Amino acid sequence: QVQLVESGGGLVQPGGSLRLSCAASENIFSAAVVGWYRQAPGKQRELVAGITTGGTTNYADSVKGRFTISRDNAKRTAYLQMNSLKPEDTAVYYCRAVWGPRIYWGQGTQVTVSS
Numbered sequence: 001q002v003q004l005v006e007s008g009g010g011l012v013q014p015g016g017s018l019r020l021s022c023a024a025s026e027n028i029f030s031a032a033v034v035g036w037y038r039q040a041p042g043k044q045r046e047l048v049a050g051i052t053t054g055g056t057t058n059y060a061d062s063v064k065g066r067f068t069i070s071r072d073n074a075k076r077t078a079y080l081q082m083n084s085l086k087p088e089d090t091a092v093y094y095c096r097a098v099w100g101p102r103i104y105w106g107q108g109t110q111v112t113v114s115s
Contacts, residue, residue: 004107005022014087017085020079020080032053034069034078046060048063050069087113093109
């Protein structure tokens with residue numbers, strides 16, 4: 001069973017930056033579609049950013065130009081660089097990997113943007 005572990009969340013002031021990491025227990029990222037999702041209290045989980053096996057990326061309109069998704073296959077880690085953070089970015093952020101027919105989720109990491 002592949003495990004995904006997110007890290008890097010925390011409390012940051014508006015306008016600040018954070019980098020989230022998602023580490024996989026097995027080397028699957030080179031063949032997996034990886035996505036970062038978030039879920040704010042009382043809201044549905046939504047896709048924030050995704051990256052295909054070929055490196056094509058896509059972003060939610062609300063984070064375009066501020067967030068960057070990347071992947072280091074050798075380190076079995078995916079990243080979400082978040083800049084110019086806003087209070088509305090506050091949520092639990094989850095990493096998801098689709099590897100063939102299997103879907104794996106991490107446990108989530110809390111990001112709070114507040115002054």
